[in-house]
Amino acid sequence: MPKGTIAITIRKLSHTFYSVHLIPYTIEVEMADILQLIGALSIAVSITFICSLLLLWKPYSRIPSLKDKHVVITGGSSGIGLAIAKEALAQGAYVTMIARNLAKLEAAAQEILHELQCEKNRINIKAADVRNYEAISAAINESFQWRPFDVILLNAGVGSASYMDKVSIESIDTIVGTNLIGTLYTLRVALPLMKEISYRHPSALVLVGSLASLYPAYGGGVYTCTKYALRGLAENLRLELLPYKIAVSFVCPGFVETAMLTQMEDSIVDPVMAEVARKVTFYSRRRAENSRDVAKATLKAVTQGRSFLATGWKGSLLFILSTGILPADSFAKAVLGMIVQVPARVFGYLIICYVYAVIWVNHRTKTIIIKNSADK
Numbered sequence: 001m002p003k004g005t006i007a008i009t010i011r012k013l014s015h016t017f018y019s020v021h022l023i024p025y026t027i028e029v030e031m032a033d034i035l036q037l038i039g040a041l042s043i044a045v046s047i048t049f050i051c052s053l054l055l056l057w058k059p060y061s062r063i064p065s066l067k068d069k070h071v072v073i074t075g076g077s078s079g080i081g082l083a084i085a086k087e088a089l090a091q092g093a094y095v096t097m098i099a100r101n102l103a104k105l106e107a108a109a110q111e112i113l114h115e116l117q118c119e120k121n122r123i124n125i126k127a128a129d130v131r132n133y134e135a136i137s138a139a140i141n142e143s144f145q146w147r148p149f150d151v152i153l154l155n156a157g158v159g160s161a162s163y164m165d166k167v168s169i170e171s172i173d174t175i176v177g178t179n180l181i182g183t184l185y186t187l188r189v190a191l192p193l194m195k196e197i198s199y200r201h202p203s204a205l206v207l208v209g210s211l212a213s214l215y216p217a218y219g220g221g222v223y224t225c226t227k228y229a230l231r232g233l234a235e236n237l238r239l240e241l242l243p244y245k246i247a248v249s250f251v252c253p254g255f256v257e258t259a260m261l262t263q264m265e266d267s268i269v270d271p272v273m274a275e276v277a278r279k280v281t282f283y284s285r286r287r288a289e290n291s292r293d294v295a296k297a298t299l300k301a302v303t304q305g306r307s308f309l310a311t312g313w314k315g316s317l318l319f320i321l322s323t324g325i326l327p328a329d330s331f332a333k334a335v336l337g338m339i340v341q342v343p344a345r346v347f348g349y350l351i352i353c354y355v356y357a358v359i360w361v362n363h364r365t366k367t368i369i370i371k372n373s374a375d376k
């Protein structure tokens, strides 16, 4: 224990009828007492911090295995949704797949039966448009009667690109209607059912976001808007469902090799937008993620009770840069997040300098060149 004392000079306020003075006086404090006080304060702060985080992680609402659990997937007939259906069935779950096109759903179910050789009664298909409240309500209620839900994945989504001054009203309606309103409608029907049984039946809710929930998808303003909104919704649900055994996970896949990626690419007709979007989102079709890997990671996040999942390094970095007030998934991640905040922010500024440069250069030079050649 270090010995010695520290002299602390304090100024005490003193006043007479005419004036106010500060009278200095000195007290001597033992060095050992100061160290003990600092030690006790640090221990108290750490214990409070750890306890509050442990409480917020809701370990009581985890689903450790998907064996014989009922997994419901909106947008389950293709891409990421279909891959999740296959993976869940491979892990022994019962699966309900919801999408608009019945023929596509039936073909997907056949594909799964052929590939996995699983029992037919493990798959339930429902044709419904998430934008139609009556239709999704019937699909969800009937599926719940088939089996109560253990996991529901709100995955149905569409996307296309256009500058905001040129986007069609139909496109706005479809993207917002499917990605946002459709998710809200599905939740509105499913949540009361899940809440009612939640005291004896832990369940999980997964919202499928995107890198566009954390970073602007250049040229995809409407898509970005819906995916940012889903992040807000997920965070709100984490608080709202705290008293229930319903875990909330928000999943942000990177670029995934699916039909939607092709549709998104095809919708970009402006060459300047194509070039800028590719550069500022660091997009390369060759490096697109595999839907099977995304499905595996998503279901692992569910069984581990994780509240956030980014399937690539870009998403993990962006999540660190945009972390809100809600706690990280584990104590280690909370500490790591705090340590890497500063370097991540410096890196983020370097990236955004590059992004600004790409946008300026392309719009100042190429747009003018394209306009001039069109005028000739």
Ligand SMILES: NC(=O)c1ccc[n+]([C@@H]2O[C@H](COP(=O)([O-])OP(=O)(O)OC[C@H]3O[C@@H](n4cnc5c(N)ncnc54)[C@H](OP(=O)(O)O)[C@@H]3O)[C@@H](O)[C@H]2O)c1
Pocket: 074, 075, 076, 077, 078, 079, 080, 081, 098, 099, 100, 101, 102, 104, 128, 129, 130, 131, 155, 156, 157, 158, 159, 178, 182, 208, 209, 210, 211, 252, 253, 254, 255, 256, 257, 258, 259, 260, 261
């Ligand atoms: N692919 C990517 O790069 C990527 C990246 C990040 C996030 N995501 C997200 O992942 C989710 C799935 O995308 P994906 O790439 O797998 O797309 P996908 O292959 O095109 O699949 C979309 C699924 O949603 C269904 N669907 C579309 N509109 C619907 C509606 N109104 N009602 C009900 N079902 C509807 C489709 O079936 P029907 O057409 O028959 O309805 C299909 O089953 C989306 O939320 C997307 O935003 C994708």
